[in-house]
Amino acid sequence: MSENNNLFLRAARGEAVERPPVWLMRQAGRILPQYRAIRERLSGFKELVETPELAAEVTIQPVDELGVDAAIIFSDILVIPEAMGLTYEMVEKRGPLFPEVIRSHADVDQLREGEAAAQELRYVYDAVAETRKQLNGRVPLIGFSGAPWTLLAYMVEGSGSKTFSKAKRMLYQDPALAHKLLEKITSAIIAYLKLKVQSGAQLVQIFDSWAGILSPGQYRTFALPYLRTICEAVSEVPVTVFAKGAWFALEDFSELECQVVGLDWNTSPQLARKWVGSEKILQGNLDPCQLYGSPEEIALRAHEMLESFGRQHIANLGHGVYPDTPLEGVKAFVNAVKAYRYK
Ligand SMILES: Cc1c2[nH]c(c1CCC(=O)O)Cc1[nH]c(c(CCC(=O)O)c1C)Cc1[nH]c(c(CCC(=O)O)c1C)Cc1[nH]c(c(C)c1CCC(=O)O)C2
Numbered sequence: 264m265s266e267n268n269n270l271f272l273r274a275a276r277g278e279a280v281e282r283p284p285v286w287l288m289r290q291a292g293r294i295l296p297q298y299r300a301i302r303e304r305l306s307g308f309k310e311l312v313e314t315p316e317l318a319a320e321v322t323i324q325p326v327d328e329l330g331v332d333a334a335i336i337f338s339d340i341l342v343i344p345e346a347m348g349l350t351y352e353m354v355e356k357r358g359p360l361f362p363e364v365i366r367s368h369a370d371v372d373q374l375r376e377g378e379a380a381a382q383e384l385r386y387v388y389d390a391v392a393e394t395r396k397q398l399n400g401r402v403p404l405i406g407f408s409g410a411p412w413t414l415l416a417y418m419v420e421g422s423g424s425k426t427f428s429k430a431k432r433m434l435y436q437d438p439a440l441a442h443k444l445l446e447k448i449t450s451a452i453i454a455y456l457k458l459k460v461q462s463g464a465q466l467v468q469i470f471d472s473w474a475g476i477l478s479p480g481q482y483r484t485f486a487l488p489y490l491r492t493i494c495e496a497v498s499e500v501p502v503t504v505f506a507k508g509a510w511f512a513l514e515d516f517s518e519l520e521c522q523v524v525g526l527d528w529n530t531s532p533q534l535a536r537k538w539v540g541s542e543k544i545l546q547g548n549l550d551p552c553q554l555y556g557s558p559e560e561i562a563l564r565a566h567e568m569l570e571s572f573g574r575q576h577i578a579n580l581g582h583g584v585y586p587d588t589p590l591e592g593v594k595a596f597v598n599a600v601k602a603y604r605y606k
Contacts, residue, residue, distance in 0.1 A: 266401060267400045267401065268332055268401060268402050269400075269402075269403060270282075270284040270332050271284040271286065271332045271333040271402065271403050271466075271577065272403045272465055272466065272501070274544060274575075274576075274577055275466055275501040275503070275522055275523055275544055275577065276501060276522065277522065277544060277575065279574075280605075281604060281605060282600070282601070282603050282604050282605060283569060283572070283576045283577055283578045283600060283603070284332035284333065284577050284578065285331060285332055285577075285578040285579065285596075285597050285600035285601065286325075286331040286332055286333040286334075286335065286405075286577075286579060287325070287329075287331065287579060287580055287583075287584045287593065287596075287597075288335075288505075288579060288580060288582060288583040288584065289583030289584045290325040290329065290331060290335065290584060290593075291321050291322050291324060291325055291334075291335060291337045292321075292584075292586065293586035293587075294584055294586060294588050294590060294593055295321075295324050295325060295328055295590070296590075297321075297324045297328065298321050298324055301317065301320065301321060305317075307353060307355075308339075308353040309353060311337070312337065312338055312339055312342065312386075313386045314386070315386055315389035315390040315392075315393045316393060318336070318337040318338065318386075318390035318393075318394070319337075319390055319393040319394040319397055321337045322334050322335070322336055322337045322390070322394045322404075323394065323397060323398060326398070326401060326402055328590075329593060329594060329597050330597055330598075330601065331402070331597060332402055332403075333402050333403050333404070333405055333466075334394065334398060334402055334403070334404050334405065335404075335405040335407060335468070336387070336390060336391050336394060336404060336405065336406055336407070336459075336464065337390070338387055338390065338407070339353075339359075340407070340408065340409030340413065340414065340417075340470055340472075341359055341409070341414075341417060342384055342387060343380070343384075343408060343409060343414055343448065343451055343452060343455060344361065344414055344417060344418045344448075345383075346375065346380040346381065346383035346384050346451065346455070347374040347375050347376065347380045347418075347447065347448070347451055348373060348374045348375055349361050349363055349364070349365070349374075349418055350362065350363070351417075357422075358422065358423045359417060359422060359423060360421065360422050361417065361418065361421045361422065362421075364418060364419055364420070364421040364429075365415075365418045365419050365444060366419075367440075368440055368443065371440065371443050371444045371447065374444075374447055375451070376446075376447040376448075376450045376451050377450040377451060377453070377454045378454045380450075380451035380454065380455070381451060381454035381455040381457075381458050384455060384458070387455075387459065387462075388458050388459060388461075388462040389462075391404065391406060391459055391462040391463045391464055392462045392463050394463070395462075395463035403465040403466060404463060404464055404465055405464065405465070405466050405467070405468055405503075406456065406459035406460065406464025406465075406466070406467045406468075407467060407468045407469070407470060408452045408455060408456055408467065408468075408469055408470070409452075409469070409470050409471075409472070410452075410469045410470060410471035410472075410474070410486065410489070410490060410493075410504075410506065411445045411448045411449045411452065411486065411489040411490070411493075412445070412471060412473065412474065412477065412482075412485055412486040412489070413470060413471050413472045413473045413474070414448050414452075415430060415433075415441065415444055415445055415448060415485075416430040416473045417430075418444070418448075419433055419444075426476070427473060427476055431476070431477075431481075434477075434481055434484075434485055438484075438485075441485060442485075445485065445489050446489075448489075449489045449492055449493060452469075452493055453492070453493055453496045453497065456493070456496075456497050457496075457497065457499070460497070460499045460500050464500065465500055466500050466501045466502070466503065466523075467497060467500060467501075467502055467503070468502075468503040468504075468505055468523075468525070469490065469493060469502065469503065469504050469505065469521075470505055470507075471486065471490070471504070471505065471506035471507065471509065472507050473507070473508075474486060474506035474507055474508050474509035474512070475506075475507055475508015475509055475527075476508070477509075479511040479512065482509060482511070482512050483512075483515065486506075486509075486512075487512065487515055490504060490506075490519060491518075491519055491520075494519045494520040494521045495520050498520070501521075501522040501523060502520070502521040502522060502523070503521065503522070503523035503524070503525055503546060504516060504519060504521045504523070504524055504525065505524075505525025505526075505546070506525075507527045507582060508527060508529070510527075510529060510530045510534075510535075510538075513530070513535055513538035513539050514538045514539075516539055516543075517538070517539050517540040517542070517543065521543070522543060522544055523543060523544045523545070523546050523577060524539050524543050524544070524545055524546065525546040525547055525548075525579070526545055526546065526547035526548040526581065527547065527548060527581040527582055528547070528548050528549065528550040528551075528580075528581030528582070529581070530547075530548060531571070532545065532548070532568070532571040532572045532573075532576075533571060535548075536572075541575075543575070544575045544576065544577060545572060545575060545576055545577070546576070546577040546578075546579050547577075547578075547579050547580070547581050548568070548579070548580070548581040549564065549565060549568055549578075549579075549580050549581060549596065550580070550581055551580045551581065551582055551583070551584055551585050551588065552585070553596075554580075554584065554585075554588045554589070554592035554593055554595075554596055555588065555589070555592060556592065558591060558592065558594075558595035561592055561595040561596050561599065562595055562596075562598075562599040565578070565595075565596050565599035565600055565603075566599060566603065569600065569603050574605060578600040580596075
């Protein structure tokens with residue numbers, strides 16, 4: 264079947280579409296039995312990320328299995344810290360771990376930045392090119408990166424955390440050090456995203472997963488200026504900014520040079536539209552836990568969501584799909600969106 268579906272890109276560019284496109288954050292992963300089968304054969308998560316043929320294979324799995332309108336390249340936001348010089352480990356059932364973390368100006372001085380960092384990630388560009396080749400126009404391919412603040416959070420904290428208090432402590436005790444690190448991260452992200460686009464990524468999404476733990480003032484100081492720089496620098500393709508928990512910054516996002524703003528489930532579509540303004544496309548935002556419900560209930564809630572967003576919308580969950588979500592629930596969501604038509 265060689266169907267060419269560019270609904271997602273048309274919607275992201277603000278063109279008129281017959282229904283909203285649908286995809287899910289974290290669609291390539293443990294919800295799919297096909298993914299788990301490949302994962303079990305391998306030494307670990309990093310082997311999958313660093314082998315372009317395998318990364319391409321799992322990137323395309325949700326397109327085949329779920330019928331989503333976009334693919335997102337299988338990788339991780341932590342490849343950037345690693346390219347800068349901080350190796351990460353993915354510990355089974357516990358998540359990311361950085362054996363070495365950033366504590367001082369000397370630590371930051373040693374990190375690679377910009378093009379030098381981005382050149383370390385050849386395996387990602389190869390995976391993007393391979394995926395585009397195999398997709399052969401079926402659906403557009405999304406590239407992504409972590410946002411500067413979220414990457415700083417991992418590089419200073421060293422692992423996931425409820426509070427990220429070590430990372431936040433740096434913002435209060437040594438803001439100059441934080442800014443120096445954020446600048447280096449930002450230059451690496453920009454070079455990385457440009458190479459990803461050159462390799463075939465057709466839209467890029469910036470994940471600011473830990474936006475919601477900053478106060479509005481801190482977000483304006485330590486996150487927004489760097490997001491602005493990235494959005495201005497990456498003008499080749501549409502850009503999506505997804506800052507989880509940052510409802511307080513939605514008004515600021517209206518001024519970013521991005522086309523799409525991702526929303527978590529804590530924000531109502533109406534309020535988001537009011538704050539973000541009429542220009543941008545909104546993406547989201549069903550509660551991932553809704554997919555534990557019955558298929559009928561999921562279809563009903565998806566329909567309600569689509570009605571309250573109206574046009575200029577890309578359907579998604581409000582965060583990544585949880586690994587233990589029944590496939591039946593995921594499919595009920597995707598199919599409900601695909602059955603919808605704008606009036
Ligand atoms: C914060 C963050 C990370 N990684 C990512 C984010 C931002 C999105 C978000 O807020 O959820 C982004 C990411 N990570 C992964 C993708 C792949 C593409 C997709 O969305 O389908 C994407 C877009 C694969 C992955 N990244 C990871 C997995 C699971 C690892 C496995 O297969 O064993 C996958 C499929 C591991 C990972 N990677 C990360 C954590 C905290 C973990 C452990 C928690 C978990 O297990 O989900 C860091």
